[in-house]
Amino acid sequence: MGISGWTYASWRGDFYPTGLPRTRELAYSADRMSSVEVNGSFYSLQRPTSYARWRDSTPDDFVFAVKGSRFITHMKQLADVDVALANFWASGVLALGHKLGPVLWQLPARTRFDAPRLANFFDRLPRSTSEAAGLARGHDEKVPENRALVEAVDERTIQHVLEARHASFATEEAADLLRANDIGTVWADAAGKFPVIDADTSGVRYVRLHGHTELYASGYSSRSLDQWADRCRTWAEAGRDVYVYFDNDMRGRAPWDAVGLLRRLGS
Numbered sequence: 001m002g003i004s005g006w007t008y009a010s011w012r013g014d015f016y017p018t019g020l021p022r023t024r025e026l027a028y029s030a031d032r033m034s035s036v037e038v039n040g041s042f043y044s045l046q047r048p049t050s051y052a053r054w055r056d057s058t059p060d061d062f063v064f065a066v067k068g069s070r071f072i073t074h075m076k077q078l079a080d081v082d083v084a085l086a087n088f089w090a091s092g093v094l095a096l097g098h099k100l101g102p103v104l105w106q107l108p109a110r111t112r113f114d115a116p117r118l119a120n121f122f123d124r125l126p127r128s129t130s131e132a133a134g135l136a137r138g139h140d141e142k143v144p145e146n147r148a149l150v151e152a153v154d155e156r157t158i159q160h161v162l163e164a165r166h167a168s169f170a171t172e173e174a175a176d177l178l179r180a181n182d183i184g185t186v187w188a189d190a191a192g193k194f195p196v197i198d199a200d201t202s203g204v205r206y207v208r209l210h211g212h213t214e215l216y217a218s219g220y221s222s223r224s225l226d227q228w229a230d231r232c233r234t235w236a237e238a239g240r241d242v243y244v245y246f247d248n249d250m251r252g253r254a255p256w257d258a259v260g261l262l263r264r265l266g267s
Contacts, residue, residue, distance in 0.1 A: 001262055002033035003254045004208065004247035015255040030058040033258050034267060035065065035101060037245045042067040042106070045142065048092030048149040055096050063101040065243060066093055074108050078121040083140050085124060089132045090139035090148040097154035100129070102161050102184065102204055102243060109165040109194060113174050122181040129156050161186050161206040165194040175199040191215045204243065205235040211248040219253035229264035
């Protein structure tokens with residue numbers, strides 16, 4: 001459990017102590033929470049050296065969720081994505097090794113449920129780091145050979161989750177398709193802006209808390225954090241892997257809320 005991204009100017013002098021070097025912000029966060037969601041990978045291809053630095057800046061049991069490229073989800077809209085997927089995996093994700101957690105695929109709000117398109121995309125997703133390395137070898141010039149990582153640092157299963165933002169996904173048909181492909185459904189709390197989809201579709205429960213009353217801005221009350229802690233306990237007792245990320249970063253609430261939830265869970 002933790003935060004979505006960690007580099008925010010408004011957190012400096014608040015969550016991050018005044019004078020803390022920016023290069024220490026991830027390590028500071030990792031001392032206070034158990035995971036972060038890598039957001040930069042959504043906007044652009046990162047580098048193996050960056051992933052390796054993040055890996056080495058965090059405790060051994062720390063976990064990184066990685067957000068899939070918006071080029072794949074928003075621009076290509078999940079179609080004709082073989083090379084784009086190869087570039088994503090070659091960009092260094094595998095350098096996280098045993099700290100690699102779920103991969104998040106966030107769809108734009110305009111994207112409606114389309115079973116054939118989704119099934120085709122799910123078929124192309126690697127389910128292990130060795131499969132991902134195999135895909136990575138198909139990268140193009142967007143990832144130069146001298147900075148492509150096409151070998152698995154650590155052999156492990158890769159879990160995938162989908163954050164859909166259109167109401168057409170809030171159906172049993174959509175849940176059945178995700179379940180058949182072992183894709184986790186993201187519960188997004190977004191001040192009513194996007195639908196809340198509460199469905200068990202894989203062994204993963206993945207929650208993104210964008211702000212309960214004001215998108216990306218409002219904090220979570222003590223009562224609300226108590227409720228989320230209860231849900232997390234229930235999911236964990238049912239054998240689910242539970243991941244929760246706070247994305248209400250605009251007013252600096254995200255890291256404080258993450259710490260508050262972890263305290264309620266005894267971490």
